[in-house]
Amino acid sequence: MISASLLTEFQNLLGKDNVLESESDRHAYSYDAAVLDAVVPELVLRPTNSEQLGKTVALCNENKLPMTVRGAGTNLSGGTIPTKEHGVVILTNGLNKILEINEQDLYAVVEPGVVTAKFAAEVAKRGLFYPPDPGSQAVSTLGGNVAENAGGLRGLKYGVTKDYVMGVNFWNAEGEYVKSGGKTVKCVTGLNIAQLMVGSEGTLGVYDQIILKLVPPPVASKAMLAEFDDINKASETVAAIIANKIVPCTLELLDNATINLVDDFTKAGLPRDAAAILLIEVDGGHIALVEDDAEKVVEICKKNGARRVQMAKDAAEKNKLWEARRNALPALARARPTTVLEDATVPRSQIPAMIKAINDIAAKYKLQIGTFGHAGDGNLHPTILTDKRDKEEFHRVELAVDEIFDVALSLGGTLSGEHGIGTAKSKWLEKETSKATIIYSRRLKKAVDPNYLLNPGKIIGG
Amino acid sequence: MHEDLHQLAKMLHELDDQMVACMKCGMCQAVCPVFSETMKEGDVARGKIALLENLSHEMIADAEGVQDKLNKCLLCGSCAANCPSGVKVLDIFFKARVIVNTYMGLSATKKAIFQGLLTKPALFNSVLDVASKFQGVFTKTANEVIGSSCSRINAPVIGERHFMPLAKKPLRKLEPALNTRPGKGGYRVAFFPGCVIDKIYPQVGQAVLKALRHHELGIYMPAGQACCGIPALASGDKESFDKLVKCNLEIFEKENFDYLLTACATCTATIHELWPMMSGDKTESMQERIAALAAKTMDVNKFMVDVLKVAAPVQGHGTKVTYHDPCHLKKSMKVFEQPRALLKSNPKVEFVEMPEADRCCGCGGSFNLQHYGLSKDIGKIKRDNIVASGAQVVATGCPACMMQISDMLSQHGDKIAVKHVMEIYAETL
Numbered sequence: 038m039i040s041a042s043l044l045t046e047f048q049n050l051l052g053k054d055n056v057l058e059s060e061s062d063r064h065a066y067s068y069d070a071a072v073l074d075a076v077v078p079e080l081v082l083r084p085t086n087s088e089q090l091g092k093t094v095a096l097c098n099e100n101k102l103p104m105t106v107r108g109a110g111t112n113l114s115g116g117t118i119p120t121k122e123h124g125v126v127i128l129t130n131g132l133n134k135i136l137e138i139n140e141q142d143l144y145a146v147v148e149p150g151v152v153t154a155k156f157a158a159e160v161a162k163r164g165l166f167y168p169p170d171p172g173s174q175a176v177s178t179l180g181g182n183v184a185e186n187a188g189g190l191r192g193l194k195y196g197v198t199k200d201y202v203m204g205v206n207f208w209n210a211e212g213e214y215v216k217s218g219g220k221t222v223k224c225v226t227g228l229n230i231a232q233l234m235v236g237s238e239g240t241l242g243v244y245d246q247i248i249l250k251l252v253p254p255p256v257a258s259k260a261m262l263a264e265f266d267d268i269n270k271a272s273e274t275v276a277a278i279i280a281n282k283i284v285p286c287t288l289e290l291l292d293n294a295t296i297n298l299v300d301d302f303t304k305a306g307l308p309r310d311a312a313a314i315l316l317i318e319v320d321g322g323h324i325a326l327v328e329d330d331a332e333k334v335v336e337i338c339k340k341n342g343a344r345r346v347q348m349a350k351d352a353a354e355k356n357k358l359w360e361a362r363r364n365a366l367p368a369l370a371r372a373r374p375t376t377v378l379e380d381a382t383v384p385r386s387q388i389p390a391m392i393k394a395i396n397d398i399a400a401k402y403k404l405q406i407g408t409f410g411h412a413g414d415g416n417l418h419p420t421i422l423t424d425k426r427d428k429e430e431f432h433r434v435e436l437a438v439d440e441i442f443d444v445a446l447s448l449g450g451t452l453s454g455e456h457g458i459g460t461a462k463s464k465w466l467e468k469e470t471s472k473a474t475i476i477y478s479r480r481l482k483k484a485v486d487p488n489y490l491l492n493p494g495k496i497i498g499g
Numbered sequence: 500m501h502e503d504l505h506q507l508a509k510m511l512h513e514l515d516d517q518m519v520a521c522m523k524c525g526m527c528q529a530v531c532p533v534f535s536e537t538m539k540e541g542d543v544a545r546g547k548i549a550l551l552e553n554l555s556h557e558m559i560a561d562a563e564g565v566q567d568k569l570n571k572c573l574l575c576g577s578c579a580a581n582c583p584s585g586v587k588v589l590d591i592f593f594k595a596r597v598i599v600n601t602y603m604g605l606s607a608t609k610k611a612i613f614q615g616l617l618t619k620p621a622l623f624n625s626v627l628d629v630a631s632k633f634q635g636v637f638t639k640t641a642n643e644v645i646g647s648s649c650s651r652i653n654a655p656v657i658g659e660r661h662f663m664p665l666a667k668k669p670l671r672k673l674e675p676a677l678n679t680r681p682g683k684g685g686y687r688v689a690f691f692p693g694c695v696i697d698k699i700y701p702q703v704g705q706a707v708l709k710a711l712r713h714h715e716l717g718i719y720m721p722a723g724q725a726c727c728g729i730p731a732l733a734s735g736d737k738e739s740f741d742k743l744v745k746c747n748l749e750i751f752e753k754e755n756f757d758y759l760l761t762a763c764a765t766c767t768a769t770i771h772e773l774w775p776m777m778s779g780d781k782t783e784s785m786q787e788r789i790a791a792l793a794a795k796t797m798d799v800n801k802f803m804v805d806v807l808k809v810a811a812p813v814q815g816h817g818t819k820v821t822y823h824d825p826c827h828l829k830k831s832m833k834v835f836e837q838p839r840a841l842l843k844s845n846p847k848v849e850f851v852e853m854p855e856a857d858r859c860c861g862c863g864g865s866f867n868l869q870h871y872g873l874s875k876d877i878g879k880i881k882r883d884n885i886v887a888s889g890a891q892v893v894a895t896g897c898p899a900c901m902m903q904i905s906d907m908l909s910q911h912g913d914k915i916a917v918k919h920v921m922e923i924y925a926e927t928l
Contacts, residue, residue, distance in 0.1 A: 057539070061564025064553050065539070065546035070524045075549075083538075110540065111525045130538045154529075175529040370584035374519040426519065 039079050039123070043100055047082060050092055055131065057081035066126045067119070069112040070173075071461050072377050072425060078105070078119040078126040085131035087148075087245050094243050095212025097125055103490050106239045108150055108178030113378060114459030116185065116238045116495055127243065129180050136246065138163055143251045144203055144220050149180025149244040153187075166254035168195035171455065172366070180244050186236035188455030193413030194286045194320075195252075197455065198235065204248035205234040210486040220248055238457055239492035241485055255320035258286065259331035260355040263343040264311040268292065270342035271313040272389045275412050277337045278317070279385075283330050287318040288413030289362050292392055294399075295369065295407035295420075299361050302368035307361055308345070313392075315343075315412060316362045318355075365409040366420070373405065373422035377434060381441050383450030385415040394444040395419045401440075402433040416454035442468075458496045466497065504554075504562060510598045511555035514591050518555075521548045521586045527578035532859040532877045533571060541568040544578035544588045551595050566599050571870060573863030573877075574733060575826035589831075590776055593732060597777075600735025613731045613739040620725040620746065624671065627698055631665035644916050647909040658871065661909035663699050663902050670701035674708055676722040678754065682715030686806070689719040689756040691747075691796075693766040694726050695898035703898060706925035707762050707799055713928040714807055719754045727766040732773060733864055744774055744789065751792055758806070759796040762921055764825035764897035765864070768832060770796040798828060800896055800920055804837035810844040810924075817847040820923065821890035823881065823904060824857035825897035838896050838920040845927050853888035855880075862903035874903070882907040885915060892916045894923055 047056045058080055067075035084090040097104045103120035106127045110117050119126050129150035136146040140163055153174040160167045170189035171177055188197040204218025218231030265271040291314050300307040319330040338346045349355035370376045383391045392408055399406040410417035419441055423434050442452055442465050452462050452469055467475055478497045527544040528534050540546035547568055553559040579588040616623045641647045647661040670692050681687045692704040711718050725746040731739035761767045771793050778789045804810045820842055829835040843850050861877025885893045893915055895901060905917045
């Protein structure tokens with residue numbers, strides 16, 4: 038239990054309104070977007086400036102309170118679910134200032150609670166571009182994106198969050214200030230701690246400021262939709278596009294199950310008998326080059342067996358082509374009460390093998406699984422539609438998930454492309470890596486967080 | 500005091516099938532006007548649903564805390580309109596309010612208003628008629644363009660509000676009951692003005708009637724209409740809500756007509772959507788009667804444009820007019836093109852869009868009474884967007900929004916008039 042004097046101390050530090058202690062308030066921070074059991078924190082703390090954040094961390098450390106930092110709580114692997122014993126949630130949504138957008142040097146400095154889409158819009162206003170676009174960008178925070186190394190639809194061409202992190206200044210477990218990276222393109226000063234922070238899921242430090250790289254935006258884009266009778270042909274098309282030295286900014290795939298669910302939902306007249314559709318978008322710095330690329334892509338699609346290819350003529354048509362992809366998750370999510378959204382990722386040449394395996398697993402466990410995702414980077418989202426209240430069915434879901442990961446690993450893939458490991462996938466981590474990897478990671482963790490208070494239990498267990 | 504939480508939990512179980520559809524993705528945070536001010540998870544749909552689930556699974560004992568959070572909601576439906584998994588958030592919240600607020604008990608004030616006054620239309624009307632005669636004694640004009648008032652004295656409920664005064668004569672006195680046959684217009688429509696138009700904005704009702712007469716429609720506007728029931732239902736008082744539904748149903752069933760029109764987005768949404776939704780405990784024949792009237796209920800803007808097809812666009816010059824989307828029109832009933840079409844059909848109107856036109860104004864009925872500070876913070880954003888549009892007039896389709904927007908503009912001393920779309924349309928006739 039948190040003592041009355043400690044509670045007062047937090048209240049004096051943060052103001053009464055920013056210390057949530059009532060049962061109903063705490064229950065609202067017991068979950069995130071992962072399908073996992075909730076854990077109610079003992080206290081929820083909301084610092085509103087850097088100094089308060091540092092002191093909050095120090096106070097938690099002194100009182101041995103495990104800290105889970107939370108932005109928007111959209112995590113899909115349980116990373117923002119608090120720790121069972123005396124867990125405290127530190128909210129970052131009071132730290133939501135964009136401190137600098139530098140148009141000469143192409144970087145921005147932000148606090149961790151800035152919402153991704155708001156940041157991207159501010160950057161766009163200045164004629165610049167911040168490409169990472171995770172599905173939750175309308176609410177997700179940049180701190181959360183860095184902690185999870187979030188991806189998105191533009192990963193293939195533009196990379197993921199880690200490719201834009203130039204520096205991270207953070208509070209260590211004791212509440213002391215650590216600086217890493219900087220504002221220059223080249224910077225080899227000290228260990229590359231900034232990149233160690235990326236994807237660390239709150240286990241190594243509490244971010245205070247993040248320095249992000251910005252790039253000039255593309256000026257033109259073209260979108261196409263290709264239908265295939267055979268998923269192998271879709272996959273060969275993906276490989277052929279890249280082999281032709283064209284890197285689309287978006288290369289999304291919807292499988293037959295997803296196409297049908299989206300069509301049920303939107304009644305948009307999608308090709309229900311197609312084995313797969315690819316949504317392809319190319320962009321670039323010059324309209325003529327982009328049009329050239331787009332025509333080549335259409336040709337490649339046809340040559341590789343696409344039965345139909347549509348190219349959007351204008352913004353309205355482009356919007357229409359995107360409709361199927363935009364509605365993939367909403368359609369899947371509406372089909373059954375519980376949506377288990379996985380993100381097993383394989384080398385892109387293995388997509389047909391992966392999708393075949395997923396469909397076999399669905400049949401074996403009598404489950405409905407729709408798969409969509411980022412075909413260009415092999416990051417698929419097999420989405421299991423179920424009802425978590427049906428214990429027997431949910432057990433089959435768990436078995437199916439185990440098997441999906443086994444297959445992904447056997448195909449040279451990985452457990453998670455962009456959702457993180459958290460607690461949901463930590464049990465498989467050794468299978469993908471090695472015993473020594475876990476031990477090495479735990480030693481690292483122990484060295485910087487001897488009391489095991491920074492989001493303990495996440496990624497590496499322990 | 501509330502030891503028997505088990506009973507409450509059991510009642511909440513009936514919402515389980517609807518609540519389980521929430522996948523906790525958190526996308527509602529992007530659009531919730533209350534969350535954007537407080538930044539607290541318990542104030543957004545995902546948090547409220549999680550709390551209700553925990554209450555129904557007896558994992559939480561603080562029923563009062565859950566009740567507070569449940570009631571701290573504008574019921575604007577922005578979350579439902581933006582929900583990837585299509586959770587029927589408003590269904591859940593209305594039903595949960597009935598369950599939780601009934602269990603915890605209505606406040607004495609609400610009980611007095613809903614059960615003692617609102618459900619007795621004749622008494623309610625006469626009380627407010629008397630009030631309209633005395634209001635000048637306590638209030639003074641605050642803004643001539645808007646026509647708002649503020650308190651001369653330190654009145655506890657009015658506080659700093661710049662409220663719209665009660666009309667000197669309510670619509671019901673200006674326009675007695677009507678029951679006419681259609682002319683060339685062909686249709687016969689019933690008109691439900693609703694409380695706010697009747698008592699505060701009778702000119703809106705008159706504009707609607709002018710349009711209906713102009714188009715030579717048959718009009719049925721019976722005397723003795725009661726409130727649509729939304730204030731009672733939003734407070735969880737199902738008993739009063741049911742009485743109001745029944746009272747209105749009986750009056751409107753006396754005659755035949757093609758459409759039941761209202762000029763109040765909230766009344767339309769309530770009759771069209773909430774009446775059938777809340778009728779599950781009624782007999783089959785009662786459910787059918789409610790469904791039949793609900794199906795005929797239509798927003799007057801939609802009727803003008805979709806049924807009468809009257810709004811031909813013209814190149815307007817003159818007054819710059821912007822439009823605010825009431826949540827109950829756009830998010831609940833997907834009506835947003837029709838009011839704009841009506842405005843654009845007026846040659847003296849230069850239509851301009853404001854930023855975030857469909858952002859909630861922050862009124863939310865009794866939310867404004869219980870959480871005025873928050874309501875005002877949300878309303879300030881709407882006010883800023885209206886000012887940014889450069890408009891001289893802001894039009895909308897809901898008298899409740901008109902009251903809130905008038906308060907916000909008036910407090911900032913803005914000389915921007917607030918009108919109903921039908922008032923501007925009627926000018927062209």
